[in-house]
Amino acid sequence: QKEVEQDPGPLSVPEGAIVSLNCTYSNSAFQYFMWYRQYSRKGPELLMYTYSSGNKEDGRFTAQVDKSSKYISLFIRDSQPSDSATYLCAMSRSGGSNYKLTFGKGTLLTVNP
Amino acid sequence: NAGVTQTPKFRILKIGQSMTLQCTQDMNHNYMYWYRQDPGMGLKLIYYSVGAGITDKGEVPNGYNVSRSTTEDFPLRLELAAPSQTSVYFCASRKLAGVSPNTGELFFGEGSRLTVL
Numbered sequence: 001q002k003e004v005e006q007d008p009g010p011l012s013v014p015e016g017a018i019v020s021l022n023c024t025y026s027n028s029a030f031q032y033f034m035w036y037r038q039y040s041r042k043g044p045e046l047l048m049y050t051y052s053s054g055n056k057e058d059g060r061f062t063a064q065v066d067k068s069s070k071y072i073s074l075f076i077r078d079s080q081p082s083d084s085a086t087y088l089c090a091m092s093r094s095g096g097s098n099y100k101l102t103f104g105k106g107t108l109l110t111v112n113p
Numbered sequence: 114n115a116g117v118t119q120t121p122k123f124r125i126l127k128i129g130q131s132m133t134l135q136c137t138q139d140m141n142h143n144y145m146y147w148y149r150q151d152p153g154m155g156l157k158l159i160y161y162s163v164g165a166g167i168t169d170k171g172e173v174p175n176g177y178n179v180s181r182s183t184t185e186d187f188p189l190r191l192e193l194a195a196p197s198q199t200s201v202y203f204c205a206s207r208k209l210a211g212v213s214p215n216t217g218e219l220f221f222g223e224g225s226r227l228t229v230l
């Protein structure tokens with residue numbers, strides 16, 4: 001079983017739709033959970049960060065972590081064409097010098113006007 | 114403030130050639146990383162460094178070497194290039210743990226697209 005599983009999509013939605021992106025993981029030691037957004041031919045950029053379990057909201061974006069189920073989600077409300085990108089989940093066991101992110105494969109999202 | 118700068122952006126190599134991918138950051142970050150990204154495969158860690166003079170292997174280090182003589186620079190060396198090294202390479206950096214605020218964010222360069230023929 002891979003450490004981090006993410007459905008690569010592609011996912012195509014109409015403008016204004018609610019988008020749900022998900023990752024599952026097998027290592028219960030993961031404590032730091034992130035979502036990165038990567039536009040075509042660019043480097044990834046941090047979108048959301050969560051430590052341990054719980055929800056975090058930032059504008060139209062909500063990140064959820066359920067450590068009991070080893071499942072993380074990113075919700076995008078009122079999706080816009082500018083949200084079209086690849087979304088990568090990432091997680092780490094440690095926050096110190098051993099901090100190394102394990103990434104999912106990424107989900108390609110297209111929001112159609 | 115340039116952030117993380119990678120050169121070259123594109124390169125074509127012949128099998129057996131060697132080259133160095135350059136990475137420089139101007140944010141005074143201690144931690145630096147090299148990832149490769151293959152289509153549909155996510156990002157795989159090649160090497161990382163926690164400070165000048167200290168480097169360590171990641172998941173896929175074979176065929177690569179790194180050095181970290183300064184805080185700013187973290188070059189990645191490819192020896193005897195092989196078609197399997199065709200990929201997009203990303204350099205990233207992160208601030209020292211314990212420095213607030215610290216979300217653990219990695220700051221990525223724009224990538225170096227390498228093709229080995």
